[in-house]
Structure formats: structure tokens, C-alpha cells
Amino acid sequence: MRRVLVLGGTAEARELAELLAGDGRFGVTTSLAGRTPEPRLPAGQVRTGGFGGAEGLAGWLREQRVDVVVDATHPFAEAISRNAALAARTAGVPLLALRRPGWSPGEGDRWHGAESLAAAAALLPGLGHRPFLTVGRGDLAAFAGVPLPCLARSIAPPLPPLPAHCQVLLDRGPFTLEGERDLLREHRIDVLVTKDSGGPATAPKLAAAREAALPVLIVRRPAPPPGLPTVTTASAALHWLRAR
Structure with missing residues (x-):
């Protein structure tokens, strides 16, 4: 079983956790920052609270023998995404970014x-x-x-x-x-x-x-950490994980 850590708090993160929980090849843990009262809890295991920066997250990834991390946080969670990229690189764990597309102006906007x-x-x-x-x-x-x-x-x-x-x-x-x-x-x-x-x-x-x-x-959105594979839907993230 592949251990997946989903950095969550978004609808896409919840959808991905549900897909992973229904697939016997994966064990999923979703990390929530704990800032939102009565959050909508995803399927699988849930961890609430910070890790202590990039160094703390890297240590947690090693201790829990995490096989892959999916950063499905809010597009403006810039510090979390930056720490995730550094921690995954330090721990030698693959990292995938799940980012829903931004809005585009239409006629009359x-x-x-x-x-x-x-x-x-x-x-x-x-x-x-x-x-x-x-x-x-x-x-x-x-x-x-x-x-x-x-x-x-x-x-x-x-x-x-x-x-x-x-x-x-x-x-x-x-x-x-x-x-x-x-x-x-x-x-x-x-x-x-x-x-x-x-x-x-x-x-x-x-x-x-x-x-x-x-x-x-x-x-406008902050630029994501460079060089990360990125998908825009939970189903595409599941496909990426299965392909690995």
C-alpha cells in the first residue's frame, strides 16, 4: 500500500481523499491547518495542525514512511506550498501539486x-x-x-x-x-x-x-514553486498517482 499525504483544506483535496480511500492500493492521510472551525472532514485519516515548518514536515514524512505528497491547499497558501516543496525535496519524496484553474473574465466583466x-x-x-x-x-x-x-x-x-x-x-x-x-x-x-x-x-x-x-x-495568484508536476482535478491526480 502506498502512503499518500494530502495537504488539504479544499474541495479538491476532499475529493481526492475520497478517491484514494476507495482504492486499496493507497492509504491516505489528509493534513488540515486547523484554522477553520468545524471543517468538512475528508475520507481516510486526518491530521490537524502544523508540522513546524519545512524541517518538521520532512521529519514527519520520514517517520511515517510517506511515499508521495499531494499539495492540494488553497492557491493562496503560499507559505505552506513553499514548505511542502522544500520538505519533499529534503525527504526525497515525490510531490504533486493539485491546483484548480483560476477564473477568467467573460464578456461584460x-x-x-x-x-x-x-x-x-x-x-x-x-x-x-x-x-x-x-x-x-x-x-x-x-x-x-x-x-x-x-x-x-x-x-x-x-x-x-x-x-x-x-x-x-x-x-x-x-x-x-x-x-x-x-x-x-x-x-x-x-x-x-x-x-x-x-x-x-x-x-x-x-x-x-x-x-x-x-x-x-x-x-492575482502567487506563482507556485517552480518545477512541480501539476494537475487541475482530483481525478487527474489519482491518474498520476496510479501511473507511479
């Missing part, structure tokens, strides 16, 4: 790109007066200096500091187009701020913004 959260915060006042921030609970601090009344959506209570005039909406996707339309209208949103997370769970907000002709400020 009014998208504005930003290379970082700080750049997005600087651009925001020129795009609207009532922003809807959907950047995650840990990244709202980048907008603390924005002098606008904001609506922020987060799975769990966000980490301070926050914008001075910020209303927090606690909710978890997947979201619907009808629900996103109602939210934009009810809160008089005139600009949407998001990260290019990709995937269908939170994409309806983009369609609702397009219908309302709202500008969308999108933070």
Missing part, C-alpha cells in the same frame, strides 16, 4: 487586477464607495486603512485589524447566483474585491457583479 493584497487596498478607493471584501478571514487586515464602509464575508470571525467601518457577514459556500444578487442589492455594494481562488463554490459572486455592471478587483 469589469475586472481590475492587483498583484497583492496591499496593491488591491491602494486601488480600492478609486473603484467604489461600498466594497464587498471576500478575501478570507486572515487577509482583511490588508484593508484596515481603507476609509470606506465595507462588507466582509468570512467563514469564521476575521482576524484584526479590520477596516474602521466594516460589517462582517459569517457564511460558508457554496453560494448561489440568486443569493449573491440579493446580497449585492441589499448592502448597496458597488465594487467586489476577491482573490483568484477559482472553483465553482464562490464563483456566483462574479456573475452577480457582471449582471450589476460592478467593477471587480481581483488579486
Whole structure:
């Protein structure tokens, strides 16, 4: 049996864990950071909490005799992905990156790109007066200096500091187009701020913004560690693992 460590926290990671758990050739353990309350648990074994950086992860891979690592973390989990690449190289364990595709603008979209959260915060006042921030609970601090009344959506209570005039909406996707339309209208949103997370769970907000002709400020993804084999779906990851 091949031992697989899935660095998870995404829908793709859960899907892959379920596929691996149903295949007798693999034993799967999914690692969760433990930052999200009541996470959706995947099939197979689950490990919660950090490893102690790249060195700690490399030691864990050796101790558990892991045969392969799949980095299926969020596209913006830059530090985790960097540590995974270093740890896998140190421990001599193959590493596969599972990354869902990013979003692409369509006809009628009014998208504005930003290379970082700080750049997005600087651009925001020129795009609207009532922003809807959907950047995650840990990244709202980048907008603390924005002098606008904001609506922020987060799975769990966000980490301070926050914008001075910020209303927090606690909710978890997947979201619907009808629900996103109602939210934009009810809160008089005139600009949407998001990260290019990709995937269908939170994409309806983009369609609702397009219908309302709202500008969308999108933070571009960080570059992944170079040289890694990469797939975009859980089924493709399973195929890669079987081929090895």
C-alpha cells in the first residue's frame, strides 16, 4: 500500500481523499491547518495542525514512511506550498501539486487586477464607495486603512485589524447566483474585491457583479514553486498517482 499525504483544506483535496480511500492500493492521510472551525472532514485519516515548518514536515514524512505528497491547499497558501516543496525535496519524496484553474473574465466583466493584497487596498478607493471584501478571514487586515464602509464575508470571525467601518457577514459556500444578487442589492455594494481562488463554490459572486455592471478587483495568484508536476482535478491526480 502506498502512503499518500494530502495537504488539504479544499474541495479538491476532499475529493481526492475520497478517491484514494476507495482504492486499496493507497492509504491516505489528509493534513488540515486547523484554522477553520468545524471543517468538512475528508475520507481516510486526518491530521490537524502544523508540522513546524519545512524541517518538521520532512521529519514527519520520514517517520511515517510517506511515499508521495499531494499539495492540494488553497492557491493562496503560499507559505505552506513553499514548505511542502522544500520538505519533499529534503525527504526525497515525490510531490504533486493539485491546483484548480483560476477564473477568467467573460464578456461584460469589469475586472481590475492587483498583484497583492496591499496593491488591491491602494486601488480600492478609486473603484467604489461600498466594497464587498471576500478575501478570507486572515487577509482583511490588508484593508484596515481603507476609509470606506465595507462588507466582509468570512467563514469564521476575521482576524484584526479590520477596516474602521466594516460589517462582517459569517457564511460558508457554496453560494448561489440568486443569493449573491440579493446580497449585492441589499448592502448597496458597488465594487467586489476577491482573490483568484477559482472553483465553482464562490464563483456566483462574479456573475452577480457582471449582471450589476460592478467593477471587480481581483488579486492575482502567487506563482507556485517552480518545477512541480501539476494537475487541475482530483481525478487527474489519482491518474498520476496510479501511473507511479
